[in-house]
Amino acid sequence: xxxxxxxxxxTLSYGDSIIINELDLQIPKGEITVFIGGNGCGKSTxxxxxxxxxxxxxxxxxxxxxxxxKMSTKDVAKQMSILPQSPIAPEGLTVLQLVKQGRYPxxxxxxxxxxxxxxxxxxxxKATAIEDLKDRPVDSLSGGQRQRAWIAMTLAQxxxxxxxxxxxxxxxMTHQIEILxxxxxxxxxxxxxxxxxxxxxxxxxxxxxxxxxxKDRKIYAQGKPEHIISCPLVKxxxxxxxxxxxxxxxxxxxxxxxxxxxxxxxxxxx
Amino acid sequence: MLLKxxxxxxxxxxxxxxxLLLLMCASIVYGYTDTTWGMVLDAFQNNNGxxxxxxxxxxRLPRSLIAAAVGSSLAISGVLMQTLTKxxxxxxxxxxVNAGAGFAVVLAVTLFSVGNLQAFTWISFLGATVAAxxxxxxxxxxxxxxxPMKLTLAGAAISAMxxxxxxxxxxxxxxxxxxxxxxxxxxxxGRKMEILTNVLPYLLIGWLGSLIISSKxxxxxxxxxxxxxxxxxxxxxxxxxxxxxxxxxxxxVAIAGPIGFIGIVIPHVTRSIVGIDHRWLxxxxxxxxxxxLLAADIMARYIIMPQEVPVGVMTAIIGTPFFIYIARKGFNxx
Numbered sequence: 365x366x367x368x369x370x371x372x373x374x375t376l377s378y379g380d381s382i383i384i385n386e387l388d389l390q391i392p393k394g395e396i397t398v399f400i401g402g403n404g405c406g407k408s409t410x411x412x413x414x415x416x417x418x419x420x421x422x423x424x425x426x427x428x429x430x431x432x433x434k435m436s437t438k439d440v441a442k443q444m445s446i447l448p449q450s451p452i453a454p455e456g457l458t459v460l461q462l463v464k465q466g467r468y469p470x471x472x473x474x475x476x477x478x479x480x481x482x483x484x485x486x487x488x489x490k491a492t493a494i495e496d497l498k499d500r501p502v503d504s505l506s507g508g509q510r511q512r513a514w515i516a517m518t519l520a521q522x523x524x525x526x527x528x529x530x531x532x533x534x535x536x537m538t539h540q541i542e543i544l545x546x547x548x549x550x551x552x553x554x555x556x557x558x559x560x561x562x563x564x565x566x567x568x569x570x571x572x573x574x575x576x577x578x579k580d581r582k583i584y585a586q587g588k589p590e591h592i593i594s595c596p597l598v599k600x601x602x603x604x605x606x607x608x609x610x611x612x613x614x615x616x617x618x619x620x621x622x623x624x625x626x627x628x629x630x631x632x633x634x
Numbered sequence: 635m636l637l638k639x640x641x642x643x644x645x646x647x648x649x650x651x652x653x654l655l656l657l658m659c660a661s662i663v664y665g666y667t668d669t670t671w672g673m674v675l676d677a678f679q680n681n682n683g684x685x686x687x688x689x690x691x692x693x694r695l696p697r698s699l700i701a702a703a704v705g706s707s708l709a710i711s712g713v714l715m716q717t718l719t720k721x722x723x724x725x726x727x728x729x730x731v732n733a734g735a736g737f738a739v740v741l742a743v744t745l746f747s748v749g750n751l752q753a754f755t756w757i758s759f760l761g762a763t764v765a766a767x768x769x770x771x772x773x774x775x776x777x778x779x780x781x782p783m784k785l786t787l788a789g790a791a792i793s794a795m796x797x798x799x800x801x802x803x804x805x806x807x808x809x810x811x812x813x814x815x816x817x818x819x820x821x822x823x824g825r826k827m828e829i830l831t832n833v834l835p836y837l838l839i840g841w842l843g844s845l846i847i848s849s850k851x852x853x854x855x856x857x858x859x860x861x862x863x864x865x866x867x868x869x870x871x872x873x874x875x876x877x878x879x880x881x882x883x884x885x886x887v888a889i890a891g892p893i894g895f896i897g898i899v900i901p902h903v904t905r906s907i908v909g910i911d912h913r914w915l916x917x918x919x920x921x922x923x924x925x926x927l928l929a930a931d932i933m934a935r936y937i938i939m940p941q942e943v944p945v946g947v948m949t950a951i952i953g954t955p956f957f958i959y960i961a962r963k964g965f966n967x968x
Contacts, residue, residue, distance in 0.1 A: 379777065417859050441865025448859035456635070456910050457856075468853050469865040521864070 368393040368525050368557040369414055369444075374423035376406065376413050383409045385581040386423070391574070393524075394555040396548065398568040401578035402602050407561050408449065408529050410578065414559070415446035415527050427525070441469035444525040445518040449561075450533060453502035459513045460498040463488055466520030488519035492546060508539030515546065526550070528560040532567070540564070544571050565602075569593055569616045577601045593617040635909040643914050646907065650921040654702060657928040661698035662690060665935050669694075696827040701931045701945075702924040703830065704822060704890045705900075707837050707882035709923025710844050712897030713904070713915055714875050717855050719782040725897035726883030728789040729876070732892035733796035734765020735884070736818055740803045743810040754817060755829050755888045759836075761796075762884035768792050770876050780872050781858075820893035820946040822931055833885045840881035844916050847874055851912040893946045896923050899953040902961075926953065 369391040376384040383406040391397050399407040412418045414425050416432050424431045432440050445466070453462055466488065467481040489495045492512040497505065502513055511531060518526055528547070532540040548571055550556050562568045568575060569589040577584040577592065579601045585592045598606045598619060605622040637643045662674050667689050677687040711726040719728060727733070738761020742748040748757065769792045773785035804811045853866045861868050886893070904919040930948035937943050 412859075415863060417862050436865075437862070437867055438865035441863065446859070446863035448857070448863065451857055451860050454855045454910055456905070461911070462856075465853060465856060465860075465864060471849070518863075 366393040367391065368428065369559070370426040370429075371410075371414070372424050372426065374410075374413065374425065375421045376409055376418065377421045378409075382421075382581055384413075384578075387582060389576065389583060389586075391557065391559055391576075393557050394551070395573035396551050396558045396560075396571055397574040397576060398572035399559070399561045399576050399578060400565060400568055400601065401584075405578045405601075406581060407576075407578050411446075411527055411529050411559065411561055412448075415444065416440060417446065417448070438469045441521065441523070443523050444527065445521040445523040446527040447514055447518050447529065447531060449529040451514055453510075453514075455501075455503055457502050458499055459494055459502055459505070459516075460485070460489075462502055462513055463498075463516045463520050466517040466522075469521065484520050484522050488516040491519055491550070492516040507535050508542060511535060511539070511543055512546070515543070519550070523556075525557045525559065528558070530561050530563065532562065532564070540567065547571070565593070565598070565619050566611070566617075569618070570611065570614050589617050593619065635905075636907045637909075643908055643918075647914075647918065647921070650918065650925065654921050654924050654928070657925055657932070658698045658702055661701060661928050661932050662694040664932055665694060666940050692827070693824075696825055696830055697822055697931070698928065699827075700825055700830050700889055701822045701927045703834070703837055704886045704893065705896055705923040705925070705927025706920040707840060707886045707923070708893060708896040708927075709900035709904070709919040710841065710916055711879045711883040711886075712923075713901040713912070713919045714844060714851070714879055715897070716901050717851050717912070718872065718875050719786050721782060721786060722902070723898060724786070725894065726879055726886075727793065727892070727894065727897065728769075728786060729879055729883065730765035730769045730789050730792040730796065731762035731880065731883045732887055732894075733793040733800070734768075735759070735762040735887040736892060737761055737796040737800045737803075738764070739817055740800045740810060740814050743814055744803050744807045749813060751817075751825060752829060755832060758891075759833070759884050759888035762887050763880050765792055765796060766876065766880045766884065770873075779869060817891045819944040820891040822890045822927070822945055823942060825889060829889055833889050836881045836885045840878045840885065841920065843874065843878045844882070844920075847871060847878070848912040848916045851875075851916075852910075855910070855912070890945075893927070893949065895946070895949045895953050896926055899949075899957050900926060903956055 367390045371387050371389045374384060374387040375382060399411060401407045409418060413420055416437065424433060427440065427444055463485050467484060470481060489498055492515055494509065494512050494516060497509060497513070502510055505513060515531070532543055535543065544567060547558050551558050572589055574587065575589050575592060576586045577597060584601050585597055593608060595606060595608055598604055607620045609618050609620060611618040637646045663669055663671055667686060669686050669690060673686050674690055677690040681687045681691060708726060715724040715726055715728055716722060735758035738757045739754050742753070742757045769785065769789045770780065772792070773788035774780040776784065804814065850866060850871050853861045853864055854868060854871055858868055883897070900919050900923045904915055904922055908914040908918050926949060927945065930952050931945045934943040934945050934948040
C-alpha cells in the first residue's frame with residue numbers, strides 16, 4: 365500500500381507543553397483516514413501540523429516522500445488542501461468568490477485566470493451541488509450549505525490529499541451524513557486521500573478505511589475500524605465504558621456508551 | 635453593493651476619477667482670494683507674477699495635490715488595516731503612526747527647537763516609522779506571530795504611551811504647545827510643493843504596492859489558516875502590509891499631520907459601493923479618499939471665512955452622516 369503522508373519523529377508543542385511526542389505515522393494513499401481521540405488529545409493539532417499550519421518542534425512531515433517544510437507553500441497547496449475547523453468567510457463574500465479562491469495556488473502574475481481554473485471551479489460547484497447558490501453570500505447560507513461551499517473551495521484546489529478538521533461540527537444529523545457521503549464519493553470516484561478529524565466514533569467507523577486513535581501524545585492504535593475498535597480501546601482512548609456491537613445496516617462497529625438514561629428493556633443487559 | 639458587475643465598476647471608476655480631477659481643479663479655483671477658472675489657466679500658461687497667479691501656483695496647487703495624495707493614502711492604508719486586523723473600526727492609527735509622529739514632532743520642538751514644516755516632515759515620518767515597527771514587533775511576539783488581537787492591543791498600548799509623552803512635553807513647554815498645536819490638528823494648508831515632492835516617492839511605492847498585494851489581501855481576508863492552506867505566505871504578506879501602511883500613513887502624517895476619520899470611514903463607504911474584492915476596493919478607496927479630503931478642505935475654507943475650519947474636523951462633519959447611513963443599512967447591504 366502506498367503512503368500519501370508520513371510523519372517522522374514528529375513532536376508538536378504549545379510553548380513548553382508537548383502535545384504530540386516523537387510520532388511516526390503513515391497515512392495510506394487513496395483511503396479515508398480518520399483521527400479520533402478525546403478532547404484536547406492533539407488530533408486537531410496533528411492535522412494542523414500535517415497541513416503546515418503549525419510548525420513542528422521537531423521532526424518532519426513528508427508529502428509523497430518530500431518534506432513539506434522544504435517545499436514552497438504554493439507547491440504544497442497544489443497537492444494538499446486543508447479545511448480548518450469552522451472557517452469564517454468575510455461578510456458579503458459570495459459562494460462563487462469563495463470557491464474561486466481555491467484556485468489561488470495556480471495563479472501567477474502572468475496567468476491570472478485560465479480555462480482550467482474555470483473548469484475546476486465549475487466541477488467543484490457541481491460535485492457539492494451548490495451551483496444554484498453560487499451568487500449567494502456565504503454568510504446567508506445554512507450550516508450545511510456553507511460547509512459544502514467551503515468543501516467546494518478545497519475541491520477547486522484540485523489536490524490529491526484533502527485534510528478536514530471536524531467538517532461535521534455544528535451540523536445536524538442530516539447534514540453530517542450529507543457531508544460525509546460527499547467525501548466518501550470523492551474518495552470512491554477519484555481515489556482522493558482524505559484525512560479528517562471526527563468526533564462521532566460511529567460515523568468514523570462507517571466512513572473510515574483507516575482509523576488513527578490518539579492518546580497520551582502518541583498513537584494508541586491504527587487500522588481498519590473493524591480490526592481495532594474494541595471496548596478496551598474506547599475505555600483507554602476516551603475513558604468511557606461501552607459495548608461494541610455491529611451496525612445492523614452497514615456491519616461496521618457500533619459503539620453504545622454505558623451510563624445513565626431511560627432503560628425500557630425488561631431485562632437489563634448491562 | 636451599488637456596483638454589481640465589473641462593467642459597472644469600470645464606469646464607476648471613471649466617474650470617480652473624473653470627480654477627483656474636478657475637485658482638484660475646484661480646490662485650486664475656490665478660496666478666500668477671488669480667482670476664476672480662467673485665471674488658473676493663465677497662471678499655468680503665462681504666469682504674470684500677479685498676486686492671484688502666485689497664490690494659485692504656490693498655495694492652491696500644492697494644497698490641492700496634497701489633499702488628493704493624503705486622502706488616497708489614508709483611505710488605502712485604512713482598507714489594509716481593517717483587513718489585517720479583521721476589525722471594522724481599525725484605522726492606520728492602530729499602527730501607532732499618528733501618535734509616534736506627534737511625539738517625534740513635539741520632542742523635536744522641545745529639545746531641538748525645530749520649528750518649520752519642512753523639518754516636521756522627516757521628523758514625523760521617522761516617528762511614525764519607529765512607532766509602527768514597535769507595534770509590529772510587540773504584536774508579533776509569541777508563537778503564532780502577528781495576530782489581529784495582539785496587533786490591536788500593541789497598537790493601543792504604544793499609541794497611548796506616545797500620546798501621554800506628547801502631552802507631558804506640551805505641559806512642560808508652553809512655547810512648544812503653541813507651535814505644535816496647529817500641526818497636531820492636521821491640515822493640508824500652508825504646505826509647500828517641496829514637502830509633497832519629498833514624500834511622493836514613498837507614497838507612490840505604497841500605492842503601487844497596495845495594488846500588487848490586492849489579490850493576496852482577498853486570500854488573507856478568509857482567515858489565517860485558510861490562507862496558509864491555499865499556499866499564501868501570510869508572514870511575508872503581513873510584513874508587506876506593514877511596510878505599505880508605514881509608507882502611506884506615515885507619509886500622510888508627515889505631510890499633513892494626523893488626519894483621522896478618512897482611514898476608518900472610506901473603506902466602509904467603498905465596500906458598500908464595490909463590494910469586498912480588494913482588487914476593486916483598494917483603487918476605489920484611494921480615489922474616494924482623495925475626493926473626501928478635497929471636498930472637506932474646500933468646504934473648510936467657506937464655513938467661517940476668512941478663517942478656516944481644521945480639515946480633520948471637516949472630514950468628520952462630512953463623513954459621519956455617511957457613516958451612520960451605511961451602518962444603519964448594514965455594512966454590506968445587498
